[in-house]
Amino acid sequence: MPESRSRRRPMPPARPADPARAAALEVLRLVRTEDAYTNLVLPSVVAKHGLDTRDAGFATELAAGTIRRQGTYDAILAACIDRPLRRVEFGILDILRLGCHQLLAMRVPAHAAISSTVDLAHAKAGPGAAGFVNAVLRSVGRRDLEEWVAEVAPSPEGPRNARMDHLAIKHSHPRWVVDLLDVAAPDDDLDALLAANNVPPKVTLVARPGRAEVTELPGTPTPYSPYGVVLEGGDPARIPAVAEGRAGVQDEGSQLVAHALATAPLEGSDELWVDLCAGPGGKTALLAALAAQRGARVVAIEQHQHRARLVRKAVGTDAPGVLGVLTADGTQPPLAAGTADRVLVDAPCTGLGALRRRPEARWRRSPEDLLTLVLLQRRLLAGALDLVRPGGVVLYATCSPVRAETGDVVSATLARGSGVRLEDVRPLLPGVTDDDGPTPGTAQLWPHRHGTDAMFLALLRRTTGNAATG
Known part of the structure; x- marks a missing residue:
């Protein structure tokens, strides 16, 4: 007869959840339920859990890496669970993903990865969930990552659809993103680009000219930007x-956008620069420093109040070169038409060029977002061209290599009317090679080629005719 309930030995008390793993789980929950950004929410979660430097680093790699590789892990978990993943409670699925990342991508011994994740499940969801997590992760641990990809992904040697599906699972990108990047990437670079999107970027600092010297900053000088170091x-x-606001954290590609606008040849007045989509303010701060060195001043325009506050924080209250920060719609800038000498349009975009930095973006965006963003990008570029004076320049940039957001926006603008000329932006990028953009004269940076975010740059000059309008 089965042993009676009263005579069964009680389960041993569960061990408390490891604080670093509990912090990583909280980050996953906030990203999933509150649309939080991993890099922005991590500091507060780390502080809440009281993690020291070592545990903070572990929690950061565990949370960001799990989100990055979620697509791969879900394909593996689907092969180990006897019901669809949509029927697994979200919180338990997050715990399983954390376990997968420890088993398959971190230098955590298998027994420690499984036992600590089981403890986390027990603490957060009870003994039943702990048993389920234990069984699933033991199945996951029977193969390494390469073996699992070979098991769950289609063969890369098949027709195009199968190859794209293989890359989507291997590199943990939604299939629609893989298709867009396949069109955008240089020949035979897709695999390398997708792999680069999963490598966490090193921290890059910028010394704001006139306020800080590059030699003040610890690290290795950046290969292209004259203002940066890699920490x-x-x-x-x-x-x-x-700490004093004289330098900041800024990707080298972002630094090059500001550099290109500031160094574009210009005849006549050079007094008013405008950053039309300024949030969160990194490019504004660099532009302001460069403008101050030649007697110019920058007006920053940002539509959203919380991002406008970030711009004010980034540029500081007493920074030279800043005329003001305005909360306004960049498609209808509150400045007189034809008055600006230089305008930056760092347009809102899918962010698919910064997936290594913002791992959640690949899961948060959808194909439906693209059309809305493209229409906004065209209106912003038209607003910038109306704002700039004849002879002045507009630098259009996106942190996306997707053709619809880059070359197609520029081509559509040029086709709408006279008064605008596309100029070659590549000579303004010191030392950069292999940067040809989709439209002749434009530039495209790549994480796997240049070590930067995938920034797109196009330089347009307003001629004496009428500018194109939106």
């Missing part, structure tokens, strides 16, 4: 120039 380690906030 080898440590907390950027502890660097005096960063």
Whole structure:
């Protein structure tokens, strides 16, 4: 007869959840339920759980890496669970993903990865969930990542659809994103690009000219930007120039956007620069420093109040070169037409060029977002061209290599009317090679080629005729 309930030995008390793993789970929950950004929510979660430097680093890699590789792990978990993943409670699925990342992509011994994740499940969801997580992760641990990809992904040697499906699972990208990047990427670069999107970027600092010197900053000088260094380690906030707002954290590609606008040849007045989509303010701060060195001033325009506050924080209250930060719609800038000398349009986009930095973006965006964004990008570029004076320049940039957001926006603008000329932006990018954009004269940076976000740049000059309108 089965042993009676009263005579069964009680289960041993569960061990408490490891704080670093509990913090990583909280980050996954906030990203999933509150549309939080991984890099923005991590500091507060780390502080809440009281993690030291070592545990904070572990939690950061565990949370960001799990989100990055979610697509691959879900395909593996689907092969290990006897019901559809949609029927697994979200919180349990997050715990399983964390376990997968420890087993398959981190230097955590298998027994520690499984036992600590089971403890986490027990603490957060009870003994039943712990048993389920234990069984599933033991199945996952029977193969390494390469073996699992070979098991669950279609063969890469098949027809195009199968190859694209293989890459989507291997590199953990939604299939629609793989298709768009396949069109955008240089020949035979797709695999390398997708792989680069899964490598966490190193921290890059920018010394704002006139306020800080590159030699003040620890690290290795960036290969292209004259203002940057790659930080080898440590907390950027502890660097005096960063703490004082004279330097900041900024991707090298973003630095090059500001550099290209500031160094574009210009005849006549050079007094008013406008950053039309300024949030969160990194490019504004660099532009303001460059403008101050030649007696110009920058007006920053940002539609959303919370992002406008970030711009004000980034540029500081007493930074030279800043005329003002306006909360306004960049498609209808509150400045007189034809008055600006230089205008930056760092347009809102899918962000598919910054997937290594914002791992959640690949899961948060959808194909339906693209049309809405493209229409907005065209209106912003038209607004910038109306704002700039004849002879002045507009730098159009996106942190996306998707053709619809890059070359197609530029081509559509040029086709709408006279008064605008596309100029070659590539000579303004010092030392950069292999950067040909989709439209002649434009530039496209790549994480796998240049070590930057996939920034697109196009330089347009307003001629004496009428500018194109939206």
